[in-house]
Amino acid sequence: MAMKIYTRTGDKGTTSLIGGTKVPKSHLRIEAYGTVDELNAHIGLCLDMLTDEASRQLLREVQDRLFTIGSALACDPVKETRMRIPDLKEEDIALLEKEIDRMNESLPEMKHFILPGGHVTVSQLHIARCVCRRAERAVVRLEMEDQEVDNIIIRYLNRLSDYLFVLGRYTGMLLNAEEIPWRPRV
Secondary structure (H helix, E strand, O other): OOOOOOOOOOOOOEEEOEOOOEEEOOOHHHHHHHHHHHHHHHHHHHHHHOOOHHHHHHHHHHHHHHHHHHHHHOEOOOOOOOOOOOOOOHHHHHHHHHHHHHHHHOOOOOOOOEEOOOOHHHHHHHHHHHHHHHHHHHHHHHHHOOOOOOHHHHHHHHHHHHHHHHHHHHHHHHOOOOOEEOOOOO
């Protein structure tokens, strides 16, 4: 028999962290890993839209790292968990930086702010970037509340949003989509 997906344990607005501690579903920790989960869903949509295999391969890795981050954020920081949670590594950030540099080499110099758009895939990458920034802000709030967040998570999310911005520009170039410059009204 298949396992039931519903447990009814959250019907009163609480959930459990890894380690067993019950918290309200509005808790900063839940907000942080929920936003990371939302980001992962947007990355999945980007994956479905991209045709560049190098970008697709890296986004698959990003999805794995986002599960790693979500797992770390879902743990009660004061309780030892029996689950083995994977670690985020410095190499994960270095990989994003290497890809940003690689893509930037083929892009024209940015001389203005760019509005999201020009192609549906580029727009979706910008949406993912914005959700990534929101996830980063949620994790920073968590850290500011002394909720024990490993700083590498904040650094990874910060670099990931940079990567998604450059990937949007790079994808636009591959698709021959024109960048839309922001021209402020004077």
